[in-house]
Amino acid sequence: MTRSLTVRAAAKINLHLGVGAPREDGFHPLDTVYQAVSLYDDLTAYAADDWSLTTAVAAHLGEVELPAAGDNIVDRVAELLCARRCDDGCRPTARVEVSKTIPVAGGMAGGSADAAAALVALDRLWDLRTPDSEMLALAAELGSDVPFSLIGGTARGVGRGELVTPTDDFGAWSWVVVPDDRGLSTPAVFRHFDALFPDASPEPAPAQPVLTALASGDPVALAAALHNDLEAAAVDLRPDLGDLLARGESEGALRGLVSGSGPTCVFLCESAEAARDVAASLASTRPVVLTAHGPVAGAHVVDTSPFPEN
Numbered sequence: 353m354t355r356s357l358t359v360r361a362a363a364k365i366n367l368h369l370g371v372g373a374p375r376e377d378g379f380h381p382l383d384t385v386y387q388a389v390s391l392y393d394d395l396t397a398y399a400a401d402d403w404s405l406t407t408a409v410a411a412h413l414g415e416v417e418l419p420a421a422g423d424n425i426v427d428r429v430a431e432l433l434c435a436r437r438c439d440d441g442c443r444p445t446a447r448v449e450v451s452k453t454i455p456v457a458g459g460m461a462g463g464s465a466d467a468a469a470a471l472v473a474l475d476r477l478w479d480l481r482t483p484d485s486e487m488l489a490l491a492a493e494l495g496s497d498v499p500f501s502l503i504g505g506t507a508r509g510v511g512r513g514e515l516v517t518p519t520d521d522f523g524a525w526s527w528v529v530v531p532d533d534r535g536l537s538t539p540a541v542f543r544h545f546d547a548l549f550p551d552a553s554p555e556p557a558p559a560q561p562v563l564t565a566l567a568s569g570d571p572v573a574l575a576a577a578l579h580n581d582l583e584a585a586a587v588d589l590r591p592d593l594g595d596l597l598a599r600g601e602s603e604g605a606l607r608g609l610v611s612g613s614g615p616t617c618v619f620l621c622e623s624a625e626a627a628r629d630v631a632a633s634l635a636s637t638r639p640v641v642l643t644a645h646g647p648v649a650g651a652h653v654v655d656t657s658p659f660p661e662n
């Protein structure tokens with residue numbers, strides 16, 4: 353029987369996204385608070401003699417173009433892990449299948465989730481036993497959001513978002529998630545932020561109000577503290593998002609927010625029941641409306657077949 357393992361990784365919401373003026377390397381300094389929420393991609397890696405990758409996107413997310421095998425972030429993970437952790441001259445071999453339910457190019461870090469899942473799965477499949485500190489460093493090379501996708505939960509991110517520290521979170525938070533059938537490009541939204549705010553401070557807005565609200569566990573306090581500096585840029589590029597945010601709030605959400613660089617909009621609700629009600633109201637005019645809760649775990653193994661324990 354072929355050895356295989358499945359790793360699950362979650363989407364994220366930025367509860368706070370403070371963005372400073374661009375650094376010399378072009379990246380923006382961030383002070384952000386990530387929360388992993390219960391929308392997932394599953395990645396299964398099978399032992400094989402060659403390298404192959406297939407991706408499947410959940411039907412409700414519509415017709416979405418993903419980078420072809422060879423250009424996918426999962427290919428980059430395999431190359432990087434092999435180059436840094438395998439013997440000289442080795443090449444990556446596995447058959448990898450990715451099953452996506454995280455909206456693509458939606459500001460929910462779906463590509464980063466797949467990268468984190470691939471790091472965990474291939475490290476285990478190839479028995480590399482990479483130390484956690486090195487896994488986080490490799491994750492940071494792959495993308496600013498990838499270290500958070502590894503650790504999950506609720507965490508503060510600084511630097512360009514790659515330096516993550518878990519934070520206190522005493523709540524069980526209920527979200528409505530409204531994806532969009534057209535993605536927004538993350539670099540384009542950051543560029544539009546620069547155009548709208550040419551005098552932005554080099555220091556991003558501090559995350560303290562959200563950290564205090566998370567420690568209270570009170571949804572009303574968290575709703576008041578939610579903050580996203582990219583929201584103005586995303587809404588300026590896509591004015592319909594502003595209408596959607598207003599509508600969710602008028603339907604009973606405590607607060608609507610663009611998720612990261614958008615275009616997915618998320619709505620914090622008082623309870624799981626309230627989230628179901630808001631979702632039902634929004635579903636009368638939107639093709640896809642989901643509910644989710646957070647925080648949930650980072651990339652973790654959910655199935656092995658048969659796989660010797662070490």
Ligand SMILES: C[C@@](CO)(OP(=O)(O)O)[C@H](O)COP(=O)(O)OP(=O)(O)OC[C@H]1O[C@@H](n2ccc(N)nc2=O)[C@H](O)[C@@H]1O
Nearest residue numbers: 378379380459460461495496497512513538539542612613
């Ligand atoms: C905006 C955020 C908020 O969490 O997420 P998304 O909304 O895309 O999911 C992240 O900063 C996205 O992280 P990620 O998608 O991993 O970005 P990267 O691959 O590192 O960078 C993609 C591009 O985004 C811009 N970028 C990213 C991070 C950052 N701190 N400053 C930037 O200017 C740069 O143009 C960079 O070339």
Ligand SMILES: Nc1ncnc2c1ncn2[C@@H]1O[C@H](COP(=O)(O)OP(=O)(O)O)[C@@H](O)[C@H]1O
Nearest residue numbers: 419424425456457458459460461462463464466
């Ligand atoms: N495995 C993958 N899943 C999703 N997107 C991927 C993947 N590999 C590469 N990408 C590309 O990464 C870009 C960002 O996608 P994604 O991570 O879903 O969005 P966001 O950065 O807004 O959170 C898109 O252009 C997408 O086509």
